[in-house]
Amino acid sequence: MVAYRTKMVERITLPAREQRERTLAEAGYNVFNVPAAEVYVDLLTDSGTGAMSDEQWAALVRADEAYAGSECFDRLESAVADVMGFEHVIPAHQGRGAENVLYGTLLSAGDVVPNNTHFDTTRAHVANQDADPVDCPVDEAYDFESDAAFGGNLSLDRARTVVDEVGPEQVPVVVQTITNNSAAGQPVSVENTRRVRAFADEIDATFVIDACRFAENAYFVKQREDEFADASIAEIAREQLSYADAVVMSGKKDGLVNAGGFVATDDPDLFERCKQRAILYEGFPTYGGMAGRDVAAMAVGLREAVEEAYVADRVEQVREFGSLLGEAGVPVATGGHAVYLDAGAVLPHLSSDVFPGQALVCELYREGGVRGVELGSFAFPETDRPELVRLAVPRRTYHREHFDHVVETVETVLETRSEVDGLRLASEPSIPELRHFTADLEPV
Numbered sequence: 381m382v383a384y385r386t387k388m389v390e391r392i393t394l395p396a397r398e399q400r401e402r403t404l405a406e407a408g409y410n411v412f413n414v415p416a417a418e419v420y421v422d423l424l425t426d427s428g429t430g431a432m433s434d435e436q437w438a439a440l441v442r443a444d445e446a447y448a449g450s451e452c453f454d455r456l457e458s459a460v461a462d463v464m465g466f467e468h469v470i471p472a473h474q475g476r477g478a479e480n481v482l483y484g485t486l487l488s489a490g491d492v493v494p495n496n497t498h499f500d501t502t503r504a505h506v507a508n509q510d511a512d513p514v515d516c517p518v519d520e521a522y523d524f525e526s527d528a529a530f531g532g533n534l535s536l537d538r539a540r541t542v543v544d545e546v547g548p549e550q551v552p553v554v555v556q557t558i559t560n561n562s563a564a565g566q567p568v569s570v571e572n573t574r575r576v577r578a579f580a581d582e583i584d585a586t587f588v589i590d591a592c593r594f595a596e597n598a599y600f601v602k603q604r605e606d607e608f609a610d611a612s613i614a615e616i617a618r619e620q621l622s623y624a625d626a627v628v629m630s631g632k633k634d635g636l637v638n639a640g641g642f643v644a645t646d647d648p649d650l651f652e653r654c655k656q657r658a659i660l661y662e663g664f665p666t667y668g669g670m671a672g673r674d675v676a677a678m679a680v681g682l683r684e685a686v687e688e689a690y691v692a693d694r695v696e697q698v699r700e701f702g703s704l705l706g707e708a709g710v711p712v713a714t715g716g717h718a719v720y721l722d723a724g725a726v727l728p729h730l731s732s733d734v735f736p737g738q739a740l741v742c743e744l745y746r747e748g749g750v751r752g753v754e755l756g757s758f759a760f761p762e763t764d765r766p767e768l769v770r771l772a773v774p775r776r777t778y779h780r781e782h783f784d785h786v787v788e789t790v791e792t793v794l795e796t797r798s799e800v801d802g803l804r805l806a807s808e809p810s811i812p813e814l815r816h817f818t819a820d821l822e823p824v
């Protein structure tokens with residue numbers, strides 16, 4: 381089943397090989413520094429890179445830009461209430477703005493925050509409050525051989541160990557990230573969400589869901605969790621989110637927009653406190669750092685995200701891409717928004733201190749103008765993560781031919797993989813958690 385046809389197009393070109401070589405060197409072997417016009421298939425992120433629908437563009441053109449009390453904010457409020465089930469919404473310019481608002485409100489120095497796995501901006505925002513982000517993934521999270529249905533789940537055992545070590549009063553917040561982006565975008569079951577809710581009640585903590593990819597997560601729940609086989613995506617999404625005290629959302633993912641995010645909650649007290657902080661960092665609470673037109677487009681996007689035809693098309697496209705790469709001989713884990721390659725297995729001659737994931741990212745660009753992102757020891761210094769490369773799929777953007785090109789590129793890289801050199805840091809930015817965005821590297 382195909383859910384769309386094309387109404388507007390954007391030209392792309394593949395620069396000549398010598399140009400790609402030059403660009404890579406000038407970019408300090410960091411593809412964040414590569415001009416987008418020189419990328420042929422851009423799988424850097426699924427965040428804010430998707431195509432909006434004609435309905436969203438129509439909403440965008442008709443939106444008002446009032447500083448206070450805009451009508452598009454009313455539409456966002458009712459979309460969040462209908463789709464996610466929360467009464468209060470505080471818009472923010474994007475997900476990390478919402479994280480700043482929420483975690484800045486909820487956390488104090490010395491607190492400890494268990495999360496199935498912190499995404500990098502989440503980790504940085506928790507740390508920015510002088511609190512300690514602790515990952516509590518299940519054992520299968522990084523096992524490429526595993527066929528776990530819900531490898532994104534939060535391990536209650538690990539979370540309990542954290543609480544036993546520091547005491548419940550040090551753990552005011554528990555977070556569940558759905559899907560679990562940093563653990564190969566694997567889904568989280570509703571059953572696990574219910575258990576985390578009960579656990580948060582036990583220790584009197586606020587339960588936050590990072591809902592960036594809540595609709596994709598709901599699609600997996602429908603497929604894999606028996607209780608929900610006959611439920612709609614919209615019903616599953618509402619059920620899962622209903623257990624949270626608050627959600628933190630990047631609209632750039634399942635809000636289907638290019639900019640925006642929000643915090644949502646039913647708790648009037650938390651809402652008031654977040655609102656004050658939002659005014660300081662984001663903007664007046666009816667726009668929160670977004671243009672009114674983006675607020676309007678997000679209100680439509682949230683509703684589209686839980687349409688069966690949309691989400692099936694979306695997640696199945698990613699699944700098919702993953703199986704093509706698997707057939708090409710690369711160990712892959714496939715989530716709802718991305719395919720994750722095991723760079724450690726592809727380049728076994730490179731040790732983690734010469735960044736095999738980043739070396740693979742560079743080869744994909746050199747060979748085929750394909751841009752992915754490293755999520756291994758370059759992006760996560762000091763953590764014990766596998767050497768992953770993520771190929772994230774923008775929503776409603778690429779077609780089978782683009783994915784065939786990526787698969788051919790990977791096949792070519794595999795043929796000469798033993799000759800691929802490692803990389804070392806040539807500069808080290810001041811915030812180590814965020815170094816993969818700006819650091820320069822050089823071949824070893």
Ligand code: F0G
Binds near residue numbers: 474475590592641
């Ligand atoms: N939480 C998760 C799980 C995310 O994946 C992201 C962003 C954020 C929070 C922050 O949202 O970008 O709107 O500020 N992830 C993007 C990615 C950047 O490429 O995975 P943001």
